[in-house]
Amino acid sequence: MSIRGKAHIAGAHEHPDRKIPDKSIAQVHAEVAIGALNDAGLTMRDVDAYFCAGDAPGFGPVSMADYLGLRNLRYLDSTETGGSSYLTHVGHAAAAIAAGKCRVALITLAGLPRSQPGQRPDGVRRSAAPEAGFESVFGPTTVSMYALAARRHMHEFGTTSAQLAAIKVAASQHAQHNPRAMLPVPVTVEEVLDSPMISDPLHRLDCCVITDGGGALVVVAPEVAAGLPRQTVKVLGHGESPKLADNGRIDLTRTGAVWSGPRALEEAGVTHADIDYASIYDSFTITVLQAIEDLGFCDKGKGGGFVADGSLLAPHGRLPFNTDGGGLCNNHPANRGGMTKVIEAVRQLRGEASAAVQVPDCELALAHGNGGSLGTRSAAATLILGREDA
Amino acid sequence: MTAPGILRPAPLPAPAPPVNAETKPYWDATARGQLLVTQCADCQALIWYPRAHCPDCASPRTRWLPVSGRGHVYSYTVNYRGEGPYQGCGPYVLAYVELDEGPRMMTNIVEAGPEALQVGMPVEVVFHDTGEGSALPRFRPA
Numbered sequence: 001m002s003i004r005g006k007a008h009i010a011g012a013h014e015h016p017d018r019k020i021p022d023k024s025i026a027q028v029h030a031e032v033a034i035g036a037l038n039d040a041g042l043t044m045r046d047v048d049a050y051f052c053a054g055d056a057p058g059f060g061p062v063s064m065a066d067y068l069g070l071r072n073l074r075y076l077d078s079t080e081t082g083g084s085s086y087l088t089h090v091g092h093a094a095a096a097i098a099a100g101k102c103r104v105a106l107i108t109l110a111g112l113p114r115s116q117p118g119q120r121p122d123g124v125r126r127s128a129a130p131e132a133g134f135e136s137v138f139g140p141t142t143v144s145m146y147a148l149a150a151r152r153h154m155h156e157f158g159t160t161s162a163q164l165a166a167i168k169v170a171a172s173q174h175a176q177h178n179p180r181a182m183l184p185v186p187v188t189v190e191e192v193l194d195s196p197m198i199s200d201p202l203h204r205l206d207c208c209v210i211t212d213g214g215g216a217l218v219v220v221a222p223e224v225a226a227g228l229p230r231q232t233v234k235v236l237g238h239g240e241s242p243k244l245a246d247n248g249r250i251d252l253t254r255t256g257a258v259w260s261g262p263r264a265l266e267e268a269g270v271t272h273a274d275i276d277y278a279s280i281y282d283s284f285t286i287t288v289l290q291a292i293e294d295l296g297f298c299d300k301g302k303g304g305g306f307v308a309d310g311s312l313l314a315p316h317g318r319l320p321f322n323t324d325g326g327g328l329c330n331n332h333p334a335n336r337g338g339m340t341k342v343i344e345a346v347r348q349l350r351g352e353a354s355a356a357v358q359v360p361d362c363e364l365a366l367a368h369g370n371g372g373s374l375g376t377r378s379a380a381a382t383l384i385l386g387r388e389d390a
Numbered sequence: 391m392t393a394p395g396i397l398r399p400a401p402l403p404a405p406a407p408p409v410n411a412e413t414k415p416y417w418d419a420t421a422r423g424q425l426l427v428t429q430c431a432d433c434q435a436l437i438w439y440p441r442a443h444c445p446d447c448a449s450p451r452t453r454w455l456p457v458s459g460r461g462h463v464y465s466y467t468v469n470y471r472g473e474g475p476y477q478g479c480g481p482y483v484l485a486y487v488e489l490d491e492g493p494r495m496m497t498n499i500v501e502a503g504p505e506a507l508q509v510g511m512p513v514e515v516v517f518h519d520t521g522e523g524s525a526l527p528r529f530r531p532a
């Protein structure tokens with residue numbers, strides 16, 4: 001059984017704000033939920049499946065379902081894989097819809113790391129992890145874990161800091177056309193390399209922005225989509241995979257995209273050459289580089305050359321990416337970039353991206369997320385999405 | 391220089407790890423200046439991080455095995471922004487060391503300036519006392 005074409009994304013909404021000092025996290029979940037349902041032309045009453053991850057406050061998905069007023073639920077999923085959770089949720093929602101378990105799935109994300117730094121709703125669970133004592137005592141931080149991966153990639157493949165910087169440069173070129181972007185000013189390779197070193201070899205501008213905000217998606221059965229006024233987006237394929245530390249065999253240069261990518265492409269029945277636009281998870285520049293290689297858009301180890309020659313630039317690059325400016329320049333709500341990856345892919349497929357970066361005749365998009373840490377253990381999820389007529 | 395394996399005061403913060411019944415023998419050994427891994431009694435795999443079952447073959451029969459404490463740097467980073475116990479401690483080196491016996495473990499590299507660091511450089515273990523009955527296995531150039 002395949003989910004190909006058996007579910008549509010009917011609603012997508014990104015919270016407009018990047019700093020939200022005066023609202024609760026639950027409140028932002030509600031605002032984006034209402035935004036996505038309005039976009040779809042549906043209401044809370046239509047929702048029969050709810051998906052959320054570790055950013056949702058309270059008891060699994062139940063507290064938020066109660067807060068939102070979702071009275072007609074018959075399907076719940078709180079799969080937590082960090083920033084990739086929301087791509088995974090789209091895949092799971094499509095599978096549940098294809099199996100007849102539900103018809104209208106709502107997925108929400110919200111967080112306030114800019115206004116409330118240091119507050120991690122998942123902190124307790126992390127400190128109880130079986131590996132915690134063997135890692136946390138040495139002072140790993142989020143940036144340093146990605147820096148370890150970047151260093152190893154440089155060692156194995158000769159990747160340079162200037163090549164990584166080219167990814168930020170491309171994202172910033174796109175962000176200048178997004179009036180909501182946190183960093184709307186284009187930067188140069190030199191500016192990235194001159195920004196303060198955070199964890200060698202990653203500079204401040206190799207990192208994503210820290211923003212408050214959120215986003216939501218509505219995934220529906222084809223017969224529901226057919227009755228809606230808005231153009232929808234077809235879910236064509238989904239793949240996911242964890243990447244484990246694997247009993248002391250940790251490999252810092254390969255990610256779960258090695259498995260999630262082929263699974264998604266195969267289910268969709270498409271190849272790399274068919275992809276018109278890609279949303280690529282971009283917590284750090286190295287995250288993008290490894291994903292592009294592992295998804296198979298270039299050979300392993302050749303990502304540096306691929307990104308340095310303008311391939312990522314919209315609308316005419318070989319692989320136009322993150323046309324909203326991505327997590328690197330636009331928005332990384334709740335320190336989780338997966339939701340906005342799907343939302344920008346939906347915009348591209350609906351022809352609603354900023355005009356300067358809208359890919360002409362965009363028919364097929366790939367959205368990829370990587371949650372957790374490249375430096376320890378992570379989870380990848382890949383979606384292939386198509387225009388309604390795809 | 392002091393011989394490896396000797397307990398010494400830490401040049402870096404040395405937060406005490408969480409210890410439970412499964413990991414207590416490991417941490418007790420660190421306080422004696424000894425690095426242990428677990429080994430599967432059935433498939434003989436070395437197990438890192440240590441645990442009571444074998445993640446390679448699912449055997450519940452494992453035993454403690456001392457290792458040499460020697461290895462090489464698999465990757466490293468100089469982190470300028472410590473958090474938690476490391477906040478404000480200045481730059482420090484986070485690394486993975488591949489033990490001569492095979493497993494790659496997270497650690498810090500000490501007694502080496504950033505300019506001396508290289509992927510592949512040989513290192514040996516030193517133990518930094520946490521003051522709570524355990525010591526952190528860190529590595530210095532060998």
Ligand SMILES: [Zn+2]
Binds near residue numbers: 432434447
């Ligand atoms: Zn075994």
